[in-house]
Amino acid sequence: RPRIVAIANQKGGVGKTTTAINLAAALAVGGKKVLLVDIDPQGNASTGLGIDAANRKGGTYGLLAGEANLAESTLPTAVENLTIAPSVADLIGVDLEFGGTERREFMLRDALREQAQADVVFIDCPPGLGLLTLNGLVAADAVLIPLQAEFFALEGISQIMRTVDMVKRNLNPALEVEGIVLTMTDRRNNLSEQVTNDVRAFFKQLVFDTVIPRNIRVTEAPSHGIPVLLYDFRSVGAQSYLALAAEFMKRARAK
Amino acid sequence: RPRIVAIANQKGGVGKTTTAINLAAALAVGGKKVLLVDIDPQGNASTGLGIDAANRKGGTYGLLAGEANLAESTLPTAVENLTIAPSVADLIGVDLEFGGTERREFMLRDALREQAQADVVFIDCPPGLGLLTLNGLVAADAVLIPLQAEFFALEGISQIMRTVDMVKRNLNPALEVEGIVLTMTDRRNNLSEQVTNDVRAFFKQLVFDTVIPRNIRVTEAPSHGIPVLLYDFRSVGAQSYLALAAEFMKRARAK
Numbered sequence: 001r002p003r004i005v006a007i008a009n010q011k012g013g014v015g016k017t018t019t020a021i022n023l024a025a026a027l028a029v030g031g032k033k034v035l036l037v038d039i040d041p042q043g044n045a046s047t048g049l050g051i052d053a054a055n056r057k058g059g060t061y062g063l064l065a066g067e068a069n070l071a072e073s074t075l076p077t078a079v080e081n082l083t084i085a086p087s088v089a090d091l092i093g094v095d096l097e098f099g100g101t102e103r104r105e106f107m108l109r110d111a112l113r114e115q116a117q118a119d120v121v122f123i124d125c126p127p128g129l130g131l132l133t134l135n136g137l138v139a140a141d142a143v144l145i146p147l148q149a150e151f152f153a154l155e156g157i158s159q160i161m162r163t164v165d166m167v168k169r170n171l172n173p174a175l176e177v178e179g180i181v182l183t184m185t186d187r188r189n190n191l192s193e194q195v196t197n198d199v200r201a202f203f204k205q206l207v208f209d210t211v212i213p214r215n216i217r218v219t220e221a222p223s224h225g226i227p228v229l230l231y232d233f234r235s236v237g238a239q240s241y242l243a244l245a246a247e248f249m250k251r252a253r254a255k
Numbered sequence: 256r257p258r259i260v261a262i263a264n265q266k267g268g269v270g271k272t273t274t275a276i277n278l279a280a281a282l283a284v285g286g287k288k289v290l291l292v293d294i295d296p297q298g299n300a301s302t303g304l305g306i307d308a309a310n311r312k313g314g315t316y317g318l319l320a321g322e323a324n325l326a327e328s329t330l331p332t333a334v335e336n337l338t339i340a341p342s343v344a345d346l347i348g349v350d351l352e353f354g355g356t357e358r359r360e361f362m363l364r365d366a367l368r369e370q371a372q373a374d375v376v377f378i379d380c381p382p383g384l385g386l387l388t389l390n391g392l393v394a395a396d397a398v399l400i401p402l403q404a405e406f407f408a409l410e411g412i413s414q415i416m417r418t419v420d421m422v423k424r425n426l427n428p429a430l431e432v433e434g435i436v437l438t439m440t441d442r443r444n445n446l447s448e449q450v451t452n453d454v455r456a457f458f459k460q461l462v463f464d465t466v467i468p469r470n471i472r473v474t475e476a477p478s479h480g481i482p483v484l485l486y487d488f489r490s491v492g493a494q495s496y497l498a499l500a501a502e503f504m505k506r507a508r509a510k
C-alpha cells in the first residue's frame with residue numbers, strides 16, 4: 001500500500017504546488033513510483049507537468065464524483081515513474097455540489113482505496129480549508145505543510161495545525177504531520193531568518209532540515225511544463241528538492 | 256453612497272491583502288474616508304493593521320450572519336480616516352454553514368446596504384472561489400484584481416475573469432472590473448517582464464499603469480501592524496502604493 005501524503009496549507013502562494021511537483025519528481029528520478037493527485041481547481045500542478053487541458057478527461061472531479069476509477073483518471077508525465085491524476089475545472093463547484101452529501105469528506109479516500117501501483121501518492125491541495133482540502137486530509141496518511149518564510153504565512157500555521165487536529169479527531173485518526181518545509185527562504189533577509197528560527201524553535205523536529213530557498217529557476221520551470229530538476233538540474237532549486245526527497249525518505253524509514 | 260471595491264483573485268499569495276491594506280491606507284492619508292472589510296478567515300488584513308484578535312467582537316462573521324450591523328462591527332485603525340470590519344475565525348465554516356440558504360451570495364451586500372460614512376469600501380477576499388469571495392463580488396460595484404508577475408498566477412487570470420462574468424450575469428449586473436494591478440514585479444527578471452508585457456498586450460487599459468515591485472519593506476510592515484506607508488514612507492513599496500492610489504482616483508473620476 002502506498003504512503004499517501006497531502007500537501008496542504010490554507011495560506012495562498014506558499015509553495016504547495018511547487019513542492020508537490022518537484023518533490024514528486026525528485027523521488028521519481030530516484031526510482032520511486034509516484035502518483036500526484038491534483039485536487040486544486042486552479043490545476044497548476046497539472047499544467048506545471050505539461051498536461052494539456054484537453055487530455056485530462058474527467059480528471060480528479062470524476063474520481064470524487066465516483067464516475068471514474070483511478071486507473072481511468074491517471075496519465076503519464078514527462079518524468080519516468082511519475083504519473084498524475086489531473087485537475088479539471090469542474091472541481092470549482094465541489095463545495096456547493098457535494099456539501100450536503102453523506103460521505104462528502106471521504107470521496108477521495110474511497111477513490112484511492114484501489115490504488116496499488118505507486119510507492120508514494122502526493123495530493124496537491126488548494127488554498128483555504130474547504131471540502132477539497134478536507135478530502136485531501138481525510139485520504140492521507142500524513143500531511144506535508146509548506147511554509148513560506150514570511151509574516152502572513154507564519155500567522156496562519158496555527159490554523160492548519162488546528163484543522164489537522166480536527167480531522168484527526170473526527171475523520172481520520174491515522175493522520176500525522178509529515179513535517180513543515182520552509183520555502184522561499186532568503187539568508188540575506190532578516191524577516192526570513194527570523195521566521196525560520198521561530199518555526200524551528202517552536203515546532204522543533206517537525207521542521208525538515210532542508211529548506212527551499214527563493215530561486216528564479218523554480219518559477220521558470222512550470223512555464224515549460226517540466227519540474228525544475230529537468231529544467232535546470234544544477235540550480236539551487238533543483239538541488240534543494242533533491243535534498244528534500246532524500247530527507248523525506250530518511251524520515252519515512254525512521255517512522 | 257461609497258464606492259465598494261472587492262479585491263479578489265482565486266490564486267493564492269498574489270498580493271490581495273497587501274494591496275487591500277496599502278491602497279486603503281494611501282487613500283486614507285490622502286483624505287478619503289475608507290472602510291476595509293476583511294472576509295478572509297485568515298484575517299491577514301486585520302492583523303496587518305494591528306487589530307488584536309481579542310478586540311474583533313463578532314467581526315465580519317456577525318455581519319454575514321445578520322447578528323450585528325456595520326457600525327457595531329467596525330473598529331478604528333492606526334491610520335486616520337481608515338476603519339476596518341475585521342475577520343474572525345468563525346468565517347472558516349461559512350461555506351458549509353450558509354451553503355444551503357436562500358440569499359447565501361447576498362449576505363454581505365445586505366449588510367453593507369446601510370453603509371454611509373465612507374467614500375470607499377474595500378473588501379479583502381480569501382483565495383479560492385468559495386461563498387466568501389462570491390459575497391465580496393456580489394456586494395461590490397467593481398473588482399480590483401492583483402496579479403503576481405509569475406506563470407501560475409497568469410494561468411489563473413482567465414478563471415477570475417470567467418467568475419466575474421458569471422457573477423455579473425446572474426447575481427450583480429452592476430459589477431465592473433476596476434482593473435488589474437501587477438504585483439511583485441522585478442525588472443531584472445525575464446519572466447516578470449514577459450508576464451507584464453503579455454498582460455498589458457491582452458488586457459490593455461484594464462491594467463493599471465502603476466505596478467508594485469517586489470520590495471522587502473512591504474513584507475516587513477505587517478509584522479508591526481502598520482501599512483508600509485507608516486513603516487517606511489520612502490520605500491519603493493510605499494511610493495508605489497501612493498502612485499496606485501492616485502491612479503485609482505483618476506480612473507474612478509474618469510468613469
Ligand SMILES: Nc1ncnc2c1ncn2[C@@H]1O[C@H](COP(=O)(O)OP(=O)(O)OP(=O)(O)O)[C@@H](O)[C@H]1O
Nearest residue numbers: 012013014015016017018127213214215219267405
Ligand atoms: N523556491 C521558490 N523560489 C521562487 N519562487 C517560488 C518558489 N516556490 C514557489 N515559488 C513561486 O511562488 C508562487 C507560489 O507558489 P505555488 O503556486 O507553488 O504556491 P501554492 O501554495 O501552491 O499556491 P496556491 O495557494 O495558489 O495553490 C509561484 O509563482 C511559484 O513559482
Ligand SMILES: Nc1ncnc2c1ncn2[C@@H]1O[C@H](COP(=O)(O)OP(=O)(O)OP(=O)(O)O)[C@@H](O)[C@H]1O
Nearest residue numbers: 012150267268269270271272273382468469470474
Ligand atoms: N510588493 C511586494 N513585495 C514583496 N513581497 C510582497 C509584495 N506584496 C506582497 N508580498 C508578500 O507576498 C506574500 C503574499 O501576499 P498577500 O498575503 O498579500 O497575498 P494574498 O493574495 O492576500 O494571499 P492569500 O491568497 O493567502 O490571501 C506576503 O507574505 C506578502 O508580504
Ligand SMILES: [Mg+2]
Nearest residue numbers: 016017040044
Ligand atoms: Mg497551488
Ligand SMILES: [Mg+2]
Nearest residue numbers: 271272295299
Ligand atoms: Mg490575503
